[in-house]
Amino acid sequence: xxxxxxxxxxxxxxxxxxxxxxxxxxxxxxxxxxxxxxxxxxxxxxxxxxxxxxxxxxxxxxxxxxxxxxxxxxxxxxxxxxxxxxxxxxxxxxxxxxxxxxxxxxxxxxxxxxxxxxxxxxxxxxxxxxxxxxxxxxxxxxxxxxxxxxxxxxxxxxxxxxxxxxxxxxxxxxxxxxxxxxxxxxxxxxxxxxxxxxxxxxxxxxxxxxxxxxxxxxxxxxxxxxxxxxxxxxxxxxxxxxxxxxxxxxxxxxxxxxxx
Amino acid sequence: xxxxxxxxxxxxxxxxxxxxxxxxxxxxxxxxxxxxxxxxxxxxxxxxxxxxxxxxxxxxxxxxxxxxxxxxxxxxxxxxxxxxxxxxxxxxxxxxxxxxxxxxxxxxxxxxxxxxxxxxxxxxxxxxxxxxxxxxxxxxxxxxxxxxxxxxxxxxxxxxxxxxxxxxxxxxxxxxxxxxxxxxxxxxxxxxxxxxxxxxxxxxxxxxxxxxxxxxxxxxxxxxxxxxxxxxxxxxxxxxxxxxxxxxxxxxxxxxxxxxxxxxxxxxxxxxxxxx
Numbered sequence: 350x351x352x353x354x355x356x357x358x359x360x361x362x363x364x365x366x367x368x369x370x371x372x373x374x375x376x377x378x379x380x381x382x383x384x385x386x387x388x389x390x391x392x393x394x395x396x397x398x399x400x401x402x403x404x405x406x407x408x409x410x411x412x413x414x415x416x417x418x419x420x421x422x423x424x425x426x427x428x429x430x431x432x433x434x435x436x437x438x439x440x441x442x443x444x445x446x447x448x449x450x451x452x453x454x455x456x457x458x459x460x461x462x463x464x465x466x467x468x469x470x471x472x473x474x475x476x477x478x479x480x481x482x483x484x485x486x487x488x489x490x491x492x493x494x495x496x497x498x499x500x501x502x503x504x505x506x507x508x509x510x511x512x513x514x515x516x517x518x519x520x521x522x523x524x525x526x527x528x529x530x531x532x533x534x535x536x537x538x539x540x541x542x543x544x545x546x547x548x549x550x551x552x553x554x555x556x557x558x559x560x561x562x563x564x565x566x567x568x569x570x571x572x573x574x575x576x577x578x579x580x581x582x583x584x585x586x587x588x589x590x591x592x593x594x595x596x597x598x599x600x601x602x603x604x605x606x607x608x609x
Numbered sequence: 610x611x612x613x614x615x616x617x618x619x620x621x622x623x624x625x626x627x628x629x630x631x632x633x634x635x636x637x638x639x640x641x642x643x644x645x646x647x648x649x650x651x652x653x654x655x656x657x658x659x660x661x662x663x664x665x666x667x668x669x670x671x672x673x674x675x676x677x678x679x680x681x682x683x684x685x686x687x688x689x690x691x692x693x694x695x696x697x698x699x700x701x702x703x704x705x706x707x708x709x710x711x712x713x714x715x716x717x718x719x720x721x722x723x724x725x726x727x728x729x730x731x732x733x734x735x736x737x738x739x740x741x742x743x744x745x746x747x748x749x750x751x752x753x754x755x756x757x758x759x760x761x762x763x764x765x766x767x768x769x770x771x772x773x774x775x776x777x778x779x780x781x782x783x784x785x786x787x788x789x790x791x792x793x794x795x796x797x798x799x800x801x802x803x804x805x806x807x808x809x810x811x812x813x814x815x816x817x818x819x820x821x822x823x824x825x826x827x828x829x830x831x832x833x834x835x836x837x838x839x840x841x842x843x844x845x846x847x848x849x850x851x852x853x854x855x856x857x858x859x860x861x862x863x864x865x866x867x868x869x870x871x872x873x874x875x876x877x878x879x880x881x882x883x884x885x
Contacts, residue, residue: 402773423776434768439641439814441767442823449764453775458757485822501771513775 351378353413353540354399355474360407361394361564361583362551366395370564378508381541382555383572386561392544394430395561397512399542400428409533424453427502429512433494435487443489443497444482447472450501472503481523492523499530509540516545548572610846620741621733621853625843627748627810628800629836633817634755636791636810638817639784639830642766647684647787648807651794653703654680656710656803659728664717669728670743674795680706681787689783731854733843740799742776749798753787762786763824800839801854809835812861818870819865834864 354376361369368391376382376399384392396407397403399418400409412420429452450472451465473479476496481489486497497516502510516524534541537553548555550573560568612618657771658676664671684699714720727735727806736744756763765782773779790810796808817830842857849856 397770400774402770420776423774426774428771428774430768430770438818438829439637439824440818440822441763445763445824446767449760449767452760452764452777457761484820505775506766 352360352376352411352415352543353378353380356399356408356410358408359395359398359405359410361391361398361403362406362467363394366605368564369398372561372564372566374399374559374566374569375508376540378449378540379538381535381556383548383551383555383558384542384544384545384550385546385558388546390488390561391401391564392561396513396542396544400426402428409560414551417539425508426453426507427438427507427510429498429502429510429515430511431517432491433486440487441479441527442483443486443500444469444473446486446497447482447500447504453505457534466602468504468506475503475533477526489521490523491518495519496523496526499527503530507539511532512541512543514544514546516547516549516551525550529553530545612844615664617734618843618847621843622732622840623741624736624744625652625800625839626753626836627744629839630832631689631751632797632806632809633794633813633831634752634828635786635837636814637824637831639708639790640756640814640820641763642786643826645689645809645811646875647790648794648810649701650703650706650744651677651681651791651796651810651859652686652803653710654706655794655798656725656728656841657706657713658710658759659725659803660710660713660717663720663724664713669793670740670798674730674792677795678788682784682792684880685783685787689780712872721734727802729802729804730852731798731800731805731857733800734854735828743798744799747792751793751796754785754789758782758785798844805854805858808858808861809838811863812858813838816861816865816868819868820875834861838880839865841866 352375353372356372356374359369359372360367361376366416372395374395381543384395386392387594391439393518394403397468398405398531399412401410401420405477413425415421433446448469451468454459455465470479473482474497476499478493478496478500481493489497499512515527519527527543529543531543533553541553541554545551553573557570558568558572560565615865636648639645650783654794655677656675657680658673659669661667661676662672665672666689673712683702687699688704698742699755710725711722714722715800717724761772761777761782762785764775765779765786769779769783772782794803794806795872797809801809813834814827817827821827821830839857842860845851845860846853846856
């Protein structure tokens with residue numbers, strides 16, 4: 350089994366502020382890893398620096414065994430950013446944005462191939478947006494835009510998906526759609542790294558959880574176990590969260606595990 | 610007498626078509642990249658280039674291309690640093706370009722700021738056969754580069770992080786679009802002048818996006834609007850005996866106002882249909 354992502358002592362400093370403080374993280378092929386933590390704990394920075402999108406100020410990171418600057422097989426990576434950028438008000442259709450996910454597989458100066466077109470159709474089908482393909486992305490709801498971003502990554506047919514808060518601010522319908530899409534990916538043995546504030550319907554898919562607190566890794570292992578009503582099928586995770594303990598900022602289930 | 614009877618008007622019309630096609634094509638990417646004012650900045654910097662041409666006795670178009678391209682590269686490098694003071698740094702470059710141009714032309718024997726007028730406000734009817742070949746060559750080069758790199762530039766201008774995570778040569782593409790923009794500015798300088806050049810890169814795009822749903826049609830339609838504005842403006846300025854650059858830009862702006870109205874109307878009737 351090969352290793353998709355391998356970070357050693359990763360540090361990120363932005364404007365003199367330490368965002369990540371020495372993270373060791375290895376993600377093997379086929380793993381489904383959730384990166385959890387409070388707001389500002391460095392979750393997004395961690396996944397973005399795993400990809401080399403955010404440069405490290407210390408330590409190193411490898412993509413399929415190569416540092417980002419010398420990595421060439423970018424088609425193996427599907428990155429789903431936090432939100433869709435609307436591109437300065439210039440309209441773009443759902444199909445155009447999803448088709449741009451093929452870029453790492455396309456040769457410069459070549460026309461779009463039938464494989465490209467088929468992959469775009471399949472990706473649109475998978476997220477249930479085929480009927481909106483010709484609509485401008487700006488006319489879609491937040492949840493639908495998130496699905497467009499996921500379809501863009503799917504269109505590239507990558508081996509590993511990196512999703513930055515795919516569930517944030519997304520309606521229940523889109524969350525369910527997202528969980529179905531992810532379980533399809535997991536079934537096909539794809540590697541998934543996703544950032545989440547709360548897992549919701551994604552909970553049963555996760556094979557491993559990494560918890561960050563103030564730029565440090567404080568937990569790496571079994572995902573949170575659902576108990577009580579949470580474990581029941583069809584449970585909607587909509588109740589207000591109990592306030593997190595102020596002194597650590599950690600979710601209560603982590604504290605419970607640390608105590609155990 | 611029609612405008613086709615005069616050699617200089619025939620040259621001017623061909624130049625107008627070239628400018629009308631290229632400026633909005635580049636402009637679509639520039640607007641998507643949220644750099645709508647990049648053309649203005651390059652235009653100001655190009656003025657120093659024009660003045661340098663006068664000072665050194667070389668063709669102002671040649672020196673303008675070189676200085677504008679250097680300025681565009683500097684702007685892109687400041688932007689890529691991503692500091693919050695980036696727009697202030699850009700502003701400093703704009704003022705430097707304008708002041709530099711005025712100062713250099715003052716220091717040039719036998720020239721005064723009046724020499725800069727045709728470059729500031731355009732003089733499309735002064736285009737001769739040689740100019741036309743240069744303009745046509747540059748325009749073809751710009752459109753060819755956009756055709757070859759269009760797919761990558763779309764991803765870059767939409768979301769730079771995604772471009773990086775797709776393995777695209779982000780720094781190279783950023784410099785490429787900056788240099789393409791500066792060549793376009795110098796090409797369009799002859800038609801509408803450096804101070805109005807950005808209007809042809811931005812206004813047709815803004816007009817077209819009122820009416821379109823996709824990136825591709827936005828670009829195509831903005832090129833149509835660009836040609837309508839340059840050819841229409843040139844023709845009417847000839848018959849009305851008014852300055853061509855200003856007529857072209859005012860016509861483009863009038864087109865925008867009309868499209869804004871039509872766009873509102875179309876959108877309202879569309880939502881009306883879907884709720885009915």
